[in-house]
Amino acid sequence: MPDKTRKLRLIFIIYWILLAYILAALVWWFIALNRQNKLMTRYEIGQLDKTSATYPAEAAKFYDQEKRKTAQYAGEGVTFFLLIVAGAVFVFRAFRKQLKDSQNQQHFMMALTHELKTPIAVAKLNLETMQKRKLDEQQQQRLLQTALQETNRLNTLCNNMLLSSQIEAGGYRITDEETNFSELVNNCVQDFLNRFPQSNIQASIAEDQFVLGDRLLLQLLVNNLIDNAIKYSPKEAAIRIELSGGQHRLSLRVKDEGKGISDEEKKKIFNKYYRVGNAATRAAKGTGLGLYLSKKIARQHNANISVTDNAPTGSIFTVELPAYSEKR
DSSP states (O other): OOOHHHHHHHHHHHHHHHHHHHHHHHHHHHHHHHHHHHHHHHHHTTTTTTTTTTTTHHHHHHHHHHHHHHHHHHHHHHHHHHHHHHHHHHHHHHHHHHHHHHHHHHHHHHHHHHHHHHHHHHHHHHHHHHHSSSSOOOHHHHHHHHHHHHHHHHHHHHHHHHHHHHHTTTTOOOOEEEEEEHHHHHHHHHHHHHOTTTTTTEEEOSSSSSEEEEEEHHHHHHHHHHHHHHHTTTTTTTEEEEEEEEEEEEEEEEEEEOOOHHHHHHHHTTSTOOOOTTTOOHHHHHHHHHHHHHHHHHTTOOOEEEEEOOOOSSSOOOOOOEOOOOOO
């Protein structure tokens, strides 16, 4: 277990020990005060003259005073108890979130290291092969194509990381410009067809559908959804991209025929660093930033993004954006 996680767990254990001590002290404080209150009442009543005609009234006065103090101690004790419990719940949730974030960051760094090393190693190997051996034109083009694919993958990864940091830090300024979304989606599809000629990518794109937004972010949104579909689909399975228009809303659908996503994981896939499947057994590449960024970009463009099941298998990612009809 990493040192940071071990330290967090140790702090958590110490915190619960201190909390238990505080609650025990609170209970002991109430018992001790209540016992002292009763002893004081008995002492004060014992000082009264039992033969006096006013004895019953004065004794009742002391008993009433004892009850009021008991109620006071109980009220203060309950108030402190509720405050301590509320604080304990808050600290527990904060700790659990911190521990989860720490584990997610560790998984992210491991995935990131793999994601960075793989395209660099592949591109380097291909270039070294071309440098050391005399290859025919077809072999050279195949190696260059592979190196270009890995370079584009590395570029997409870097863009996701940089934009994620900039958007969260508030350092990225969104520009609202009239964008031909049909043209943008078509260009993204063509780019993936060039990069992955073996993939079965099908497109049905309505013409001249415009939106108002940041072209770079919208392109990243579409690329992330298509890339995600390719990652989680068998090589021969069809990936379908559909863009339909309306008077007020545009609808982009990316359909794949992969294993699909369980209902439980549908609630988590847009979380930062989250990836479908077990960390030890998942085979798909990725860092868990693509869908997280897609959700961020969609929200910044007043759009909705969702995932549903595809029949008979797979997933459908749907993005609904406000249409922009005032074309120049």
